[in-house]
Amino acid sequence: MKAILEFNLPEEQCEFDSATKGSDAISCLCEIRELFRRRVKYAELSDDVYKECEKMYEEFWDIVNDHELGNEL
Secondary structure (H helix, E strand, C coil): CCCCCCCCCCHHHHHHHHCCCCCHHHHHHHHHHHHEEEEHHHHHHHHHHHHHHHHHHHHHHHHHHCCCCCCCC
């Protein structure tokens, strides 16, 4: 199976960039996910900071799942 995407440039430059830089965006999200995971798991944090990091990590996953990207990460 093949998929061919066509864009009318420069009018659809934003759409073209979104399509061609998707793997870069996924890589960035993976790095952010790993950063949160390491901070929550390994850093010596006060209870308040730990809870805030944990909350942000959960919110990160809510956003990822809202966009149905969970399998990519």
